[in-house]
Amino acid sequence: MIPGQFDYVRPANLDEVLRILKDREGEAKILSGGYSLIPLIKLRLAQPALLVDLRDIDGLDAIVETDDDLRIGARATHRRIHENAIVRDHYPMLEDATALIGDPQVRNWGTIGGSVAHADPASDWPAILLATRASVVCRSGAGDRVIAARDFFLDTFTTAIEPTEVLTEVRIPRRPRHAAGCYQKLERKVGDFATAGVSAMIRLGDDGRIESAGIGVTGVAETPFAATDAETVLVGNAPDDDLYRRAGAAAAAQSRPGGDVRGPVEYKRAMVAELTLRALRTAVERAVAYA
């Protein structure tokens, strides 16, 4: 497949990127790893007039932990995140997800910023960001805008990013003690988009009850979403399989899957329930262990 024609620029700094986005508002598209955008351009589902490659922009791929957040630069590849020592030691849910995104070649080049900005309805990162109540930093000429993940994913391939903004960073709240997450993904074959994926982030109180819960679901609606009904079921209760099953049923009920080659509607709902159960079991086990 031959892409349609477009122009290409590789600015030396972020100010130049922002100036181009403003001058060519609505015509320009940001190129990061390219593993989401280039397939779309080849299929001619996207036909941007100009690609703005972020490759030469320094400082967009750092992974640092502050007092508040784990901050991941937009150009950090899935693989670099997976291999990061802080992630490996403290953010097992991110390790779950980064092991399963695409395939090794995709993980070598695909970036968190590209994936999040692309907002495929079945992609993995949005589920993680929704469950952890993360935020996304978008920069424009007017400065930085910090957008909650729960206000960010609006519709299929549609986010709250303005055409003159560039996504620079993802901020995942720092993991407190007795908190943990788990990501469970069902795929037809390795490398496929999720048939369904559920991320569960749990924090336990001193009494062992669930103090806070975040459930992010992907693959079963027009865009990844937070299963808020399931979160309500969980909070304030003692964790056990019966509770997880009720949360799973709530997440399944809140899903809006379409029947397709990955399965009929009933099957996908059943998988959301099952994946929620499994994610919760592991998340709680990990939370107990993270003292």
Next chain:
Amino acid sequence: MTTQHISVTVNGEAHEADVEPRLLLVHFLRDSLGLTGTHVGCDTSNCGACTVHVDGESAKSCTMLAVQADGRTIKTIEAMAVGATLHPLQQAFWDQHGLQCGFCTPGMIMQAAWLLGENPDPTDEEIRWGISGNLCRCTGYVNIVKAIQQAAGEMQAAAAVQAGSPVAAG
């Protein structure tokens, strides 16, 4: 649309070209440079037949623009053999019947080479995950995994000899 000037080192040789931004890396390699060992399979970044190394990292060259390769170093299947001597992976695919039709083989070997660079002594399971972005519709993968294991053993032995240390037993 304006063309872009790119400088790319492919298999140790410097190339300069003016390319359309929409030109895919795989077409640059095959059509502009005549390096047809890299195959176009699915053309949708699923099958991995087009896998090459870009700055040492395996990449699907059907999902990368030639302009993205500007200033980078590319290695393709053509650079694996040294003269008439096959690379240990090529020889192992031959020895273990790691191919039938051969269409996936260049990408499979490039991905395996990247994998062994990252993990010189992989388990079968790690090999299977490592080549999970490469599809073979003939072999069922069993002999591909065997071939990669054979090459891993030979490459480790060769590396040990080069380092002057004895090969670990077992």
